[in-house]
Every structure is written in C-alpha cells, then in structure tokens.
Amino acid sequence: MFRDIIEHTPYINLHGIDRPDIFIKLECDQFSNSFKSRGIVSFLSGVETVNGLVTYTTGNHGIALAAIAKALGVKAIIVSSDKLSAYKRTVIEGYGATIHPLKIHGVDMATQYAKDLAEKMNYTFVPLFDNASLLDGYSQITNEIFEDFPGQQLALFFPIGSGSLLLANARRAKEIDPANIVYGVEPHIFQRLGATRQQDKVSQSIADSLSIDKIPHSNLELLQYADEIIPIEEDAMIESTKLIHDQYGLITEPSGAITLAAALTKPYSDIKKIAVITGKNISKEHFELITSAVKEK
Numbered sequence: 001m002f003r004d005i006i007e008h009t010p011y012i013n014l015h016g017i018d019r020p021d022i023f024i025k026l027e028c029d030q031f032s033n034s035f036k037s038r039g040i041v042s043f044l045s046g047v048e049t050v051n052g053l054v055t056y057t058t059g060n061h062g063i064a065l066a067a068i069a070k071a072l073g074v075k076a077i078i079v080s081s082d083k084l085s086a087y088k089r090t091v092i093e094g095y096g097a098t099i100h101p102l103k104i105h106g107v108d109m110a111t112q113y114a115k116d117l118a119e120k121m122n123y124t125f126v127p128l129f130d131n132a133s134l135l136d137g138y139s140q141i142t143n144e145i146f147e148d149f150p151g152q153q154l155a156l157f158f159p160i161g162s163g164s165l166l167l168a169n170a171r172r173a174k175e176i177d178p179a180n181i182v183y184g185v186e187p188h189i190f191q192r193l194g195a196t197r198q199q200d201k202v203s204q205s206i207a208d209s210l211s212i213d214k215i216p217h218s219n220l221e222l223l224q225y226a227d228e229i230i231p232i233e234e235d236a237m238i239e240s241t242k243l244i245h246d247q248y249g250l251i252t253e254p255s256g257a258i259t260l261a262a263a264l265t266k267p268y269s270d271i272k273k274i275a276v277i278t279g280k281n282i283s284k285e286h287f288e289l290i291t292s293a294v295k296e297k
Helices: 035-045 060-072 086-094 107-122 132-148 164-176 217-224 234-248 253-262 286-296
Strands: 011-014 019-026 052-057 077-079 096-103 156-161 179-185 228-232 273-276
Touching: 019 132, 019 253, 035 060, 035 132, 052 107, 060 077, 060 086, 077 107, 086 096, 096 179, 132 156, 132 164, 156 164, 156 253, 164 179, 164 217, 179 253, 228 253, 234 253, 234 286, 253 273
Parallel strands: 019 273, 052 077, 077 096, 156 179, 156 273, 179 228
Antiparallel strands: 011 019
C-alpha cells in the first residue's frame, strides 16, 4: 500500500549555464528527501508482517527507514556510527525512531550488530546492501529515466556510498542498451574504487552520506557495469552544491551534488547526461557553512 509514497522525480536542464546536454534528476525530492525510500519500500513489499524496523546507516538510509516506519505506525531502531550528522540525528529522532550509536566504523560488524538486534526484538532487519529487492527499488530510477528519454543513448551519473545505487542502476542501464554510459562518483579524498581501491579508513569528506568505510564485497560487481569511476575534489563538490542553489534555489547535500560536479567534467556533446541528485537532508546552517568556503577563496 505504501508504494504510493514513491514519486516519479522531475529534472532540471542546465541550459541556463550553457550546458543543455546536462540534466539533474531530483531524487532529493523523493519521499524523506532521498532516493533511499525506493529501496526500502521495494524490500518491505515482500515482508508479510512488520512489528518494527532495524537498519544500519550513516545517514539517509536511516532517515528513510524512520519516515517509513512512522507511516506504517511501527517503531524503528537506527544503528549508526558517529559519522551520522547532528542534523540527520535530529530528523531521525523527529520521526520517532531510536538511534543506537556504535563506536565501530566497520560496515560488516555494524550490519551484523543490527541484524542481531532485529532478531532479539522480533523486528524486521532492512539491509543497506546485498538484497535483490532493495536493488530492484533503486533500479527504478533508471527505468524512469529511459521512460522520459526513450530510445536515446544516455550518460548517467550516480554517487557511490555502499555501491548499491550504482550497481542497481548501472546493471539496468546496460540491460536496456549496452551503449549507455554509466559513471560512479566518489570523493577524491575518500576513494574506495579509484586509485586507492578498497582502502579502509574513515572519511573526512564533506560528502558524509558516502562515508561507509568500504564497498561491501557483494557490490563489487558494479565494476563490471560502470564505465568509469570519477573522483571529485571537495572544492568541485562545493561549487556544484552552490550552483544548484544559486541557479535553482535548491539546498542539496554535497553527497548528492557530487554527480553534477562529475557531469561538468565531461565536455559538451550530443549525448544527454543525467546527474542524479540523491539527497537534501542537510541543515541550512551547515549548507551555508560549506558553501561559504567558496566565497572566501
């Protein structure tokens, strides 16, 4: 029944900055202000009884789960590391969910902790990765894009957190037409798939939603489908975040706007470029602090 909360998200064309070949797809306008709701709703559609929900997250996955739990009228427990921002913590708690903070940063250990907690509480564990239903929900983004741009070769840009979003959509785009181009985008100082492949460390990037310590092994299949992994410097991420605000009045997370920064590195061409803007769960104060860094240079 709650599939109705998922929306077909709109686009903005960047002809105003002389890049009519670039479109941003506003997944930041999705339910709970990020694409994460797509995967969770898809996963829960196959669950008969929901007594409560548990997940592990570093941000938007937890917000989406808390919002959906409230819509279902059940409790939610969000297991998270200290990478969860104060603002996102406030949003999660505002939906009535309980946060279980962990001092460990390892995605495998944290995920197992959340699974054990769900079993103890008789709640449903909602995965962050490694689930076909979750990936199917995420892949609906690409299905929508090709409904809106039928019969065209496209270049798609997705940010890399756990890698689930990129895996689901890169695979789907290649199924539609192998000529489609798919780019994964990650912060330069926190590469897991670029030059410093699978380097386990804590992220210091402003893209806090992408701060999972490593790409889970189950998601490394994405390397078979993605054409290129693009690392983006912090300044470029800030510039694209500011551009979306100044040109279109939208406050977005750097984690989402990172895809626009990547699209802007590609020269103008006849191939349409779709940068998926994945979230806008950021406080106005933090947004202003981040974007002011550009003004001060």
